[in-house]
Amino acid sequence: MKPFSLARPRDFAGAGKLAKDRRFRLPVIKAGGMDVVDHLKEGLIEPDLLIDVLRIDDQPEIREADGAFHIHANATLANIAASRSIARRAPVVAQCCASAATPQVRNVATAAGNLLQRPRCWYYRNSQFDCLKKGGHRCFAFDGENAYHAIFGDGPCHIVHPSNLAIGLSVCNASVRLTGSDRDAVSLADLFHMPDRGLLSEHNLKTGEVVTEIHFEPRSTSAFYAIKHKQSFDWPLVAAAAALELDGDRIESATVTAGAVAPVPWALPHVGEALVGVSLDDDTALRRACATSTRDARPMSDNEYKVRLLPVAIRRAILKAAGREVMS
Ligand SMILES: Cc1cc2nc3c(=O)[nH]c(=O)nc-3n(C[C@H](O)[C@H](O)[C@H](O)COP(=O)(O)OP(=O)(O)OC[C@H]3O[C@@H](n4cnc5c(N)ncnc54)[C@H](O)[C@@H]3O)c2cc1C
Ligand code: SF4
Incomplete structure (x- = not known):
């Protein structure tokens, strides 16, 4: 070094x-x-x-103001997961943090760092593979080992977005406050870009821009569901975040985002539309709406299994958000 x-x-x-x-x-x-x-x-x-920004503690880690949550950039995943107020008013955010990594990692990992961590692609992480993301000329995953790679997007890089927190925040109308440039904030939806808009980084921050806080709105009927190899510490194979408005058992509106399937948090507005009017007691209709999630999927040689897992994760996130039994 x-x-x-x-x-x-x-x-x-x-x-x-x-x-x-x-x-x-x-x-x-x-x-x-x-x-x-x-x-x-x-x-x-x-x-x-x-x-090293870790010692900057100019604001409380978590505060509520103007009907929204404000999380300090250095708030740890452990403290976000443990916040009773977030667990009650935006459970999807508490759950996505609680589901990330291990207790040891969550005690250290910060909110901003989690959002801006780099992808987990094993070729990227190995200094011997000079892939597109490192300025090289080929994607080794495309015709190599791609079990944990994207099923959505046209490449040329096929990473999956790594941050649990970004998936949870994406159904809460979140934005990121910034210092260091002429803009104060950027919406979470505009924070990340697809590989065809730049290979060397995954976010749209300019040089010198630093995240100071993250804002998001409460979504009391919401949940995060991740399917993993090992529940104790793995990154998800597939994850889903859902925020619902319910009229009794009937879904009035739904916002759904998929994780670990695309280079960015993968918003699924057509799934939200398909869910409108569906009764939670009508499992056939619920499964049919969730199955629309994979209509644009283009799996590679080793990750077709994700096409089968995604509707399962979404259905379970919806049932979990509604306080229903999920393991069926
Ligand atoms: C065993 C294991 C399992 C894991 N599983 C998961 C998982 O399931 N889900 C998940 O989401 N993560 C998982 N992680 C990843 C872990 O959560 C992240 O590495 C961690 O959240 C990064 O946060 P950090 O504060 O340590 O960031 P750092 O490593 O300090 O920084 C990460 C990036 O953020 C940038 N950055 C940090 N703060 C700011 C700021 N204020 N403004 C601008 N840029 C900033 C840094 O420059 C860097 O590019 C796992 C990690 C391990 C080791
Ligand atoms: S998926 Fe992206 S990071 Fe991985 S090998 Fe291909 S270009 Fe590199």
């Missing part, structure tokens, strides 16, 4: 200034460091400046 300087700015504005300081070739922001330190150890990045 090459030597680098370490800076501990007092606030996020200071971090933003350092991130665009031209004296440095590659300044990198570190929060909990779970992903950044992995990158350093694997030789995937060689910063000359590490900007």
